[in-house]
Amino acid sequence: MLVVQKYGGSSLQDPDRIRRVAERVVRMHRGGHEVVIVCSAMGDTSDELIDLARQVSGDPPAREMDMLLTSGERVSNALMAMAIHDRGSSAQSLAGDQAGVFTDAAHGRARIVEVAPDRVREALDRGSIPLVAGFQGVNRETGDITTLGRGGSDVTAVALAAALKADVCEIYTDVDGVFSADPRVVRSARPLEAITYEEMLEMAATGAKVLMSRCVEYARRHHVDIRVRSSFTDHPGTLVSNSVGGSSAVEGSHITGVTHTRSVTRVTVEDVPVRPSATADVLDVVAAAGIPVDMFQKTGAQKAGAQKASAQHAGAENASSRTELTFTVSGEDGPRVAELLGEHRDRVGFGAVRCDGDVGQVSLVGAGVREPGIVARLCRTLAEAGIDVQLISASEIRLSALCRADELDAAVRALHSGFGLDSDTYATVHAGTGR
């Protein structure tokens, strides 16, 4: 079996952890497998380098940031190669360019355009363990070193697995896999055995931080099986693949997990003109700035109760000829959206804009959300927990609800339990593993 293993910064925080990972790698290798290792930078290295950059420059050029940051993965890779060597196996570390990771020229957020892992293959053929510095590549035209942006090391690992036709790409982290909910919020959350790319994409988009969408997209496009697992335990982790995870879905509900995100801003735009293009005009202001909108709702300006009363007043009919838009953006984009809408208010002709960052989003992910009655069940479950739902949106495999930020944890727990995802087994077995 050919396995690409990627180890994140927390698995490589100090020399002691590096030695423990090396032991795991050597064990796998001695088991008769071909192993390729991708390392992130150690612990907080990247943050420390960014801090140094800020101390010498107010606006460091992206090209130089890439040269700076890529040193982190070179260090962790070389140290891991030494630690493997120290255990008697042969290992060679390769920088991104040496491993044939070619990217476009977009410094700081480069895209992989080609992977030509000749030297990786050669090392494998010699029976050695090649290590590839994650997160980095080289632009063939300029010869400049690039970085892949956030989650880049995962992308390196998946891209290598695709190019080498590896049997599996193991992503090692500090948790036992992809969980049915954030275990810090839901004590009875458990790692999923298997999950499809599509489900994983929705999980990632709605708050599961263990894998980023970009890496999952790459894996889906190139048919790479990913296994997310912990470098601190022997738990098998979660398989992310194409196969519809019969065993992963909880019997009867087909709901894979509950995700949540605290970083949400609800934007309400009042008195939007009724002309057909007005809604698009409002959303274009946000889209032009490259800010994605998640949940979206368009309503009459007056609430249902108010509309009944409007029959008595002709003037009220006039008021209801204008609409109200509500949508959500990520919390960090909130202030910018408010600013942009303020700038364009007169041109587009809408009324007051209200931004509320004191909200959270909870999502059910899984094929089961398409079943009839699921929205009602979600509302009932949350209502029984005393939680007020402000907004609901649904896609093919997820159902999201907006609620008050201080009710978010309760909402996650209510749905996890209400949709039958709770399990005592994992918590019992893994109590005291120090996760």
Place this chain on the structure above:
Amino acid sequence: MLVVQKYGGSSLQDPDRIRRVAERVVRMHRGGHEVVIVCSAMGDTSDELIDLARQVSGDPPAREMDMLLTSGERVSNALMAMAIHDRGSSAQSLAGDQAGVFTDAAHGRARIVEVAPDRVREALDRGSIPLVAGFQGVNRETGDITTLGRGGSDVTAVALAAALKADVCEIYTDVDGVFSADPRVVRSARPLEAITYEEMLEMAATGAKVLMSRCVEYARRHHVDIRVRSSFTDHPGTLVSNSVGGSSAVEGSHITGVTHTRSVTRVTVEDVPVRPSATADVLDVVAAAGIPVDMFQKTGAQKAGAQKASAQHAGAENASSRTELTFTVSGEDGPRVAELLGEHRDRVGFGAVRCDGDVGQVSLVGAGVREPGIVARLCRTLAEAGIDVQLISASEIRLSALCRADELDAAVRALHSGFGLDSDTYATVHAGTGR
């Protein structure tokens, strides 16, 4: 003018110093010069990386040590590029391989085999400031990253200056140049205006640490003028070149400087057989281990005084048919030499071996040492200071004496003063510069 400037670790210790160096670089560039920068790793970075390596491996492979250590220069170069950019000038950092520094495959102590600085030249032609990571190169055959060993960044700078036909290679350090003696020992020591390659080589070989022999050799072979100067002052420093430094030599004496080294072991081998090959046999033991011998002396077994007495004893004639060898090796090689000689004693057939590490070597460097009477003057000067000379050796441009370690500083001061090198000017002018 095209200038290659090399900045050492102490000039780049923290972001503040990096910003100060950047200011100096930008000033030079704005003055209408083409500037190429070579940076060492920041402060103690290399030591910290070596420490990490030791924590993961008892015997780290040299290839991986090179991958690890070269990250240090990438960091300092990128930060310097940012700091220059922050001051409004254009700068691009290049790793050793990007700058076309090709070496042999001897990891940890690679030799430069070719410098093809196309990208450096391109950057200059664009009016930009190229920065090259010092100490590192790449082996063309294997594609592996190499390091040049101790003093490697100086070699990078000189090699680039040669390849680019630069007008001068400025080596920035934390002192004002090459001194007439170590200023920590001799308060009246002063930086030399100019010095020849040959003199600099002897200075380096006998204790001046500011430039290593290897870098000076490279400069001499490729006719590169080196200027050693401080990154903290505007002192012009010392020019190391081919021109016989008329102005550098102190009038009348032609002695350039006094150097010293505390790391010496005196080895005495007693009762060496008189057969012609015996001396060579002893020295071969040391040479075979790659250990260089500096001072050397062969004497009859009995001292001059004892030999007068020997006329009275026939048996003493027999004793004097065996000889005694005395030579010096560097202090760190002392224990190994003692061990080696012990192993080969029976085969070669010599007597007791005595090693004394409690000695120091003081040297006069300069063309003036060839003048008649100079050895006598050295002995008289040291005798007047109450210092006993144990061994003397002379080459074309240096004269070295071995003395007790605790008398070394006094010996250095006596010679510096006795050969007219003292100058109050520098000390007065530079008092309070905080050097």
